[in-house]
Amino acid sequence: MKLSQSEENYIKSIYNLQSKTEKVNTNSLAAFLDTSAASITDMLKKLKSKNLLEYKKYYGFRLNGAGNKQALKIIRRHRLWEFFLVSKLDMEWEKVHDIAEELEHVSSAELIEKLDRYLGNPKIDPHGDPIPDEKGVMPVLKQIALKDLPHKRNAVISSVSSQTPQMMEMLNHYGIKIGSPIKVLKSFVFDGSLQVKIAKQPECIISGLAAQNIFVYDT
Amino acid sequence: MKLSQSEENYIKSIYNLQSKTEKVNTNSLAAFLDTSAASITDMLKKLKSKNLLEYKKYYGFRLNGAGNKQALKIIRRHRLWEFFLVSKLDMEWEKVHDIAEELEHVSSAELIEKLDRYLGNPKIDPHGDPIPDEKGVMPVLKQIALKDLPHKRNAVISSVSSQTPQMMEMLNHYGIKIGSPIKVLKSFVFDGSLQVKIAKQPECIISGLAAQNIFVYDT
DNA sequence: TTTAATTTTTAGATTTGTCTAAATATTTTT
């Protein structure tokens, strides 16, 4: 089934909202997509007629199995392109989302499978979000605090607990970015500080408090 | 100026037809784009109103300076993506056109400049067509005799010195076409003959005389 | 130089995705 760019954007947005609330409602989707509620209703009818959506008038809606599968396909494309833009073209991870928003609609299956192979079948995008595989299965990644990461384990920065300017300043200084590969070399019992190696950076020391608030995927 | 996908496709097609005939006419563009003549007229009005086109009712049309510049920008994107698909993702050069037809409409300037750098600023796409630079200038490609092509260099058949029936018969037999990627694997000093690999053909031997009369773009 | 053939444009319709404003249904407050 060939979907329009618009239909794909709606499906992806519904998927995202669904992961936060059971049933999605018209206004929240309208707000999310920055369109009118009337447009949402119009599209809901269309997606329902294409059997991608469970939809009961006035009572909210959800993607059904087929809809979810579609959403995961689009998310896969989006995140693979983001990974490409950052890892190969050396773009900054804050900038890649908008471009991936367009690239995700290029629909060749062969393209995406070859891109995936070329990138080394990455499991996490530059924002720390998991990349569904070719069957639409999200990899299960266990997230742990950096302080609990065993030594010498290859891990990837997945998130930080608070996005305050103070935290960002420090992360910036250390060259820590979501998606950066990281490895713990040594830990100091005295204050819980860690000596770590972050990809592309010289080795450095991170305080125990920071190590509690930085999370990684143990890969 | 932001152009729609449709507008971009029309501009590019007009550019291509223009390179063959001075003025383009409605029916030939309709045939080229496989649409109705009425649709062409509709779009011509639109492109004229956007000052990309010289257009006199019933008397044909041409892109103006701004229109040409736009066309070259789109062609640049198209050919860079084609190069990417073949050289990085290892797709076959016959298959990449349709995908590039979609990718070419992703409009980030930064994306294209980084892609260009990443690919090593290629000058020729996988079909042997030149890639305009970031200013829209088509590169002037140096053409050399196949016999002078260094080993293992990716080159593209650009022309043959004589188009006699005898020559054509031989080219046909070898599956040599303008635009075919070619690579020299080995040369024999004894008679100047070359072992070459032409895209999609099995390896073969070409005589020294033939190798003097076949020209390639060294990429 | 009329007439015929061809090309191009216009008129009017359709589909997709959007909007505003009004109507209707649901939920919350009194």
Place this chain on the structure above:
DNA sequence: AAAAATATTTAGACAAATCTAAAAATTAAA
């Protein structure tokens, strides 16, 4: 439980890109 507030849907309109069929202009033929 009725009124008020909120959420959702419908009605009707619009712009973009397309189409078919008819009209008009140009070109070629008789």
